[in-house]
Amino acid sequence: MxxxxxxxxxxxxxxxxxxxxxxxxxxxxxxxxxxxxxxxxxxxxxxxxxxxxxxxxxxxxxxxxxxxxxxxxxxxxxxxxxxxxxxxxxxxxxxxxxxxxxxxxxxxxxxxxxxxxxxxxxxxxxxxxxxxxxxxxxxxxxxxxxxxxKDKIAYRSGAKPNDIICVTGDLGASYMGLQLLEREKREFLENPDMQPQLEEKAYLVGRQLKPEARTDIVYELQDAGVVPTSMIDISDGLASEILHLCNQSGMGAQVFEENIPIADETFLTADEFKVSPLTIALNGGEDYELLFTIQQGDYEKIKNSPHISFVGFMTNDPQAVELVTKAGGRFPIQAQGWQHLNK
The missing domain is CATH 3.30.1330.10 (PurM-like, N-terminal domain)
Structure with missing residues (x-):
């Protein structure tokens, strides 16, 4: 066989x-x-x-x-x-x-x-x-x-060209929290008398151990009269999820690096671990934020929300799902998130 x-x-x-x-x-x-x-x-x-x-x-x-x-x-x-x-x-x-x-x-x-x-x-x-x-x-x-x-449901497949790509909260914090916990575990195994040094990293550790579902955003959008054209939660990293939306909607996308929300704590800890905050935000996973698209006309209704970042827009070229860097370069977005069946 x-x-x-x-x-x-x-x-x-x-x-x-x-x-x-x-x-x-x-x-x-x-x-x-x-x-x-x-x-x-x-x-x-x-x-x-x-x-x-x-x-x-x-x-x-x-x-x-x-x-x-x-x-x-x-x-x-x-x-x-x-x-x-x-x-x-x-x-x-x-x-x-x-x-x-x-x-x-x-x-x-x-x-x-x-x-x-x-x-x-x-x-x-x-x-x-x-x-x-x-x-x-x-x-x-x-x-x-x-x-x-029935008239409010949001599938992954409903995005249209020029729809605005939105992300709630911030990205990469959960992954950095996991790295901190893994480091503390290794140090404890080497020295069982050590005391954890995580007080200053409570936000990151909390995002890993006790994430919150963004049900608040559903109510916020409802109050604003906005129905997303497509939607997905960010469990496997922004890169993987934007590819899901593009594949199922038959769309392409441009995502702007400078607009991707990353917390200061994530930036500082990524530097400590000598990893790229952008890479973590794109591929870290387990953030459980929401990635969704809205019509251009709905932007004014939620533009002042402190919980939502506008990171890009959908295009009609499904072959081009691109990250636009701060320097103006364009690179294909590829999902590099964790594949647990490869373990």
Whole structure:
């Protein structure tokens, strides 16, 4: 038999391969695999949104520095982010966990305390889930359920030429927070008596351990009367996500380096680690900010928002997805984010 390694496909290639084998047959299935959430018609003026993400110990988190309470919160936030990326509002979640006997009852209480805190923060109900034994560490799978008005939904595929590309918050902070935590872990292994030196890096570490879904932006856009023409959350880095929007919309893009939002803390820490802040912003991932496009006419409605940066515009040349540097050079944007099936 011919054996094909998963690494030859990568995560997105595998998803596309699976997608090609399944065609929705029910009229209620409006959107299946391929966006931030599945879209289901309930026969009302709203669509139902459903999204699932899995966090696996040793792949997505390291319990040597990730507190269980923060981990529970993050597991919910990253799924709520997918609902927000459809311009939707989260309503319910289910949580399934795979556990080994190394975890105590008190440890699981701590994990679920984080889940409960996230439920309160995002106004969602925990309505079910499953528990199972695990021989390979802790596994957390969360399904988020939300709703969106049918005329307000934002897919990845709706961008048009000259639409303005928008980014919320700042980028690269989560990746730098991870680098700090990994460095502290290495130093601790060499010297167990050392004390962590992370007080001045609380923002970066917080962005890694306890990210927030940008549900606030959904409400802000709604209040401003703006419906994004396309939208995605930034889980794998700005470069990867802009390519998703371009590929699914059949568009090209120009993104201006000088407009990409990067926090001062990220700049300083990237310099400390001798890495490019721009590279981190483009490829770091796990920021869980929102990347979206708007019509030119909507710019005036949100131009003064302190939470939104306008980083570029869409073009009608799908072969040209480019970064425009401060010096005026143009370079193809390539996704170099983390490919966990290559590990």
């Amino acid at each position: 011919i054996r094909t390694e998963l690494s030859t496909l990568g995560e997105f290639g595998l998803i596309e391969r699976i997608n090609q084998q399944f065609t929705p047959t029910l009229p209620q299935t409006i959107k299946g695999i391929g966006d931030d959430a599945a879209v289901i018609d309930t026969g009302t003026d709203e669509y139902l949104l459903v999204s699932t993400d899995m966090l696996v110990e040793g792949v997505h988190f390291d319990l040597s520095y990730a507190p269980l309470k923060h981990l529970g919160y993050k597991a919910v936030a990253v799924n709520v982010s997918d609902i927000a990326a459809m311009n939707g509002t989260p309503r319910q979640i289910t949580v399934s966990v795979g556990l080994s006997n190394r975890f105590s009852v008190e440890a699981i209480d701590e994990l679920y305390a984080g889940i409960q805190a996230a439920c309160e923060a995002y106004k969602v109900d925990l309505v079910g889930g499953d528990t199972s034994a695990s021989r390979s560490g802790l596994v957390i799978s969360v399904t988020a359920i939300g709703v969106v008005q």
